[in-house]
Amino acid sequence: xxxxxxxxxxxxxxxxxxxxxxxxxxxxxxxxxxxxxxxxxxxxxxxxxxxxxxxxxxxxxxxxxxxxxxxxxxxxxxxxxxxxxxxxxxxxxxxxxxxxxxxxxxxxxxxxxxxxxxxxxxxxxxxxxxxxxxxxxxxxxxxxxxxxxxxxxxxxxxxxxxxxxxxxxxxxxxxxxxxxxxxxxxxxxxxxxxxxxxxxxxxxxxxxxxxxxxxxxxxxxxxxxxxxxxxxxxxxxxxxxxxxxxxxxxxxxxxxxxxxxxxxxxxxxxxxxxxxxxxxxxxxxxxxxxxxxxxxxxxxxxxxxxxxxxxxxxxxxxxxxxxxxxxxxxxxxxxxxxxxxxxxxxxxxxxxxxxxxxxxxxxxxxxxxxxxxxxxxxx
Amino acid sequence: xxxxxxxxxxxxxxxxxxxxxxxxxxxxxxxxxxxxxxxxxxxxxxxxxxxxxxxxxxxxxxxxxxxxxxxxxxxxxxxxxxxxxxxxxxxxxxxxxxxxxxxxxxxxxxxxxxxxxxxxxxxxxxxxxxxxxxxx
Numbered sequence: 001x002x003x004x005x006x007x008x009x010x011x012x013x014x015x016x017x018x019x020x021x022x023x024x025x026x027x028x029x030x031x032x033x034x035x036x037x038x039x040x041x042x043x044x045x046x047x048x049x050x051x052x053x054x055x056x057x058x059x060x061x062x063x064x065x066x067x068x069x070x071x072x073x074x075x076x077x078x079x080x081x082x083x084x085x086x087x088x089x090x091x092x093x094x095x096x097x098x099x100x101x102x103x104x105x106x107x108x109x110x111x112x113x114x115x116x117x118x119x120x121x122x123x124x125x126x127x128x129x130x131x132x133x134x135x136x137x138x139x140x141x142x143x144x145x146x147x148x149x150x151x152x153x154x155x156x157x158x159x160x161x162x163x164x165x166x167x168x169x170x171x172x173x174x175x176x177x178x179x180x181x182x183x184x185x186x187x188x189x190x191x192x193x194x195x196x197x198x199x200x201x202x203x204x205x206x207x208x209x210x211x212x213x214x215x216x217x218x219x220x221x222x223x224x225x226x227x228x229x230x231x232x233x234x235x236x237x238x239x240x241x242x243x244x245x246x247x248x249x250x251x252x253x254x255x256x257x258x259x260x261x262x263x264x265x266x267x268x269x270x271x272x273x274x275x276x277x278x279x280x281x282x283x284x285x286x287x288x289x290x291x292x293x294x295x296x297x298x299x300x301x302x303x304x305x306x307x308x309x310x311x312x313x314x315x316x317x318x319x320x321x322x323x324x325x326x327x328x329x330x331x332x333x334x335x336x337x338x339x340x341x342x343x344x345x346x347x348x349x350x351x352x353x354x355x356x357x358x359x360x361x362x363x364x365x366x367x368x369x370x371x372x373x374x375x376x377x378x379x
Numbered sequence: 380x381x382x383x384x385x386x387x388x389x390x391x392x393x394x395x396x397x398x399x400x401x402x403x404x405x406x407x408x409x410x411x412x413x414x415x416x417x418x419x420x421x422x423x424x425x426x427x428x429x430x431x432x433x434x435x436x437x438x439x440x441x442x443x444x445x446x447x448x449x450x451x452x453x454x455x456x457x458x459x460x461x462x463x464x465x466x467x468x469x470x471x472x473x474x475x476x477x478x479x480x481x482x483x484x485x486x487x488x489x490x491x492x493x494x495x496x497x498x499x500x501x502x503x504x505x506x507x508x509x510x511x512x513x514x515x
Binding site for chain 1: 420425426427428442456457458459460461462463464467468470471472473474476
């Protein structure tokens with residue numbers, strides 16, 4: 001609630017400033033209407049074997065206006081189907097164009113964690129219906145803080161550097177259980193280089209991570225009675241989490257291939273080390289873009305801290321092991337996903353897409369198949 | 380007979396081609412030499428200044444027009460839909476505002492002739508003395 005109040009007051013202040021300056025407002029928007037159905041008894045990305053439209057559909061309006069020559073205020077409101085189409089401020093910030101190449105933004109903004117972070121919600125901006133979930137399904141895309149952007153061009157190279165600093169506070173779901181995520185002193189450093197058809201980028205982020213997962217409280221309490229130290233170690237409370245990402249793409253316009261990789265680690269916690277990647281390729285032929293994507297998500301590195309069990313007296317070793325595994329197991333997962341689809345450019349502001357996705361759970365060998373269709377619109 | 384038909388068909392083809400020749404235009408006082416890479420960067424919002432240091436104000440034609448589609452394909456090297464997808468990435472992050480759109484060559488000429496910062500593109504046949512043609 002506090003976050004929303006902050007964003008609202010930033011926006012209100014910005015709009016007042018804009019009002020005073022009587023600057024012209026730019027209103028843009030985008031919408032994704034996405035429907036999907038899985039094969040019988042499967043569930044994937046919130047879809048089931050009954051056709052549904054809500055989960056990945058959204059409608060958004062963005063208003064921005066120039067406060068003066070150097071300052072711009074921007075607010076983006078998104079109504080997500082997954083959230084019953086309740087409208088929320090996705091971001092609200094003021095940008096200051098310090099020089100032609102450098103800008104500073106403050107408020108609630110998108111962190112530059114991924115290749116498509118900036119336009120993640122704008123289905124029209126990429127070939128997929130939704131960006132690959134193995135990489136992009138994280139509960140921390142936005143930050144309350146500041147971001148510095150610097151870009152330039154030299155000797156045929158386009159470069160773009162971004163640094164962000166702030167705080168993340170968000171609801172999240174782990175292994176089907178709701179919780180709260182708070183990351184303090186978040187720092188993100190991102191660099192992107194473009195040369196002719198190539199684009200390379202790398203990102204590093206870190207922050208003091210806190211998970212509040214009520215479902216795990218009883219297990220932590222039990223472990224705490226045996227060993228407060230181990231319980232502390234296992235809990236994600238003010239523990240440094242790191243995020244490393246890299247991507248590469250070659251876009252010849254008539255065809256493209258791209259890959260992205262992320263590794264996430266909260267060493268001093270129960271949360272498994274995470275490594276994910278995807279490789280995607282497509283052909284642009286007239287209005288059609290057929291494409292294929294292979295994704296891998298690995299949070300299945302085995303339970304951590306098992307070597308500590310030996311330090312306990314024999315009678316405690318079994319219960320400690322059970323608690324260690326019991327707390328870590330729910331977050332473990334390993335999936336392989338393949339998606340084939342096609343984008344059709346109906347107009348310069350409307351794209352129609354169809355995709356078939358098959359995900360294999362590499363732990364249980366279960367498959368789930370999903371068919372999705374979408375209309376993406378920008379205005 | 381066939382030869383005649385072929386000749387007239389070819390003529391027609393070249394006439395069409397000539398009709399659709401797109402040229403970039405700037406204010407007559409603009410002495411910068413611009414290459415296609417520079418024009419591409421200006422129209423993609425990557426370059427905000429002319430080599431002489433003055434501000435650039437690119438002007439687009441409406442997406443339905445042949446001139447726009449030809450320009451996007453020949454100079455920007457991608458379809459108008461791809462260009463619009465490119466801008467959608469920038470617009471919604473406050474990183475850029477796409478060029479203003481007008482609907483006729485005459486409007487482009489008027490804007491260019493009034494402001495040394497403006498750069499546009501038109502069918503060569505529409506060009507007047509009020510603008511300078513940039514040979515790419």
